[in-house]
């Protein structure tokens with residue numbers, strides 16, 4: 001095992017850091033009890049839960065697949081809603097999903113997975129979603145991409161929204177490599193092209209996750225501009241837009257979203273480079289002492305003297321390198337956009353479109 | 369018929385769920401703060417208040433038929 005260069009400093013910092021994670025109600029209570037899927041009810045309540053391939057912002061059956069419901073189901077069946085995905089995690093947002101006879105099926109499906117294969121496809125049976133989660137893992141598919149692909153296939157009329165058996169069959173076909181399975185296995189953008197569907201919720205060829213960009217506009221800015229393609233984790237604006245963590249920015253207005261997304265993208269690029277789990281962000285965004293403790297663990301580990309400003313500079317450097325890579329691969333500002341139908345088609349219940357101006361999207365990386 | 373609201377209590381707040389939450393009487397004072405008092409929920413455990421899908425503060429005044437969603441601090445991703 002690697003040893004810290006400055007063990008005293010590392011030990012003290014790590015202690016303060018863990019204490020901070022336990023103190024914050026999200027990392028200390030919400031995530032351990034319900035996992036990431038606690039978001040189903042919140043995002044649905046906010047009218048930003050993409051339903052039926054991003055047609056509506058609320059799913060009537062969300063309660064049947066919420067984190068609260070699944071945690072209870074796991075407990076009743078002898079699974080476990082509070083489990084660390086690696087030894088030593090102080091948060092433990094993961095869990096163990098078992099069938100009605102108590103047999104292991106899969107790890108507790110994440111919010112994104114439950115959404116992609118659930119609400120996005122009109123499916124509200126936790127056992128079906130768990131089966132799809134297992135199949136994705138077993139075949140080696142990304143659950144967001146695969147769920148969004150099935151949603152597009154449903155929109156194309158290949159199967160009906162809500163068709164659980166059909167969704168399982170299609171994912172199995174991907175694993176078998178049938179002709180249809182090869183199309184679906186190539187992802188959401190490819191499938192939409194194959195079936196002539198405009199409504200492909202993708203940026204840079206990658207499927208959007210579980211937050212409609214019209215009703216969480218900071219997330220829309222991140223989807224559009226992150227070098228990764230529509231990736232929620234690259235700048236998780238849901239924090240200030242919906243959860244009142246790290247600020248408070250109205251999710252339905254275009255105002256303030258570019259700055260919010262920029263700051264989060266910079267911080268996240270740096271955090272990802274450290275190897276810390278991203279979920280520590282809830283605690284370090286809200287608690288200055290926990291942020292400092294996080295930086296001090298790095299300083300103790302490597303005998304560095306990093307400051308908060310150095311962390312921001314590191315994040316900017318990483319983003320600029322990623323953007324340089326993309327530029328040389330042929331990406332331009334025209335790729336830093338959402339599909340146009342998000343500007344044209346209003347999302348109920350708030351009846352909002354994506355209205356952050358293109359020129360503002362182009363100002364996200366304003367240090368370049 | 370007295371005016372009602374549709375009440376939704378999530379995560380750990382489900383413990384405060386009243387009977388007939390779907391048709392809960394609109395509090396006489398109509399503010400969210402007074403609703404919390406009637407439900408016996410300490411104000412500090414409620415982090416997010418949604419009324420008809422829009423986040424509001426405790427002073428917000430409710431109208432008959434409003435959909436009210438209450439959450440403790442939550443996060444995920």
Ligand code: SF4
Nearest residue numbers: 085089091093094277
């Ligand atoms: S390391 Fe992160 S993802 Fe894994 S259980 Fe801990 S908090 Fe959850």
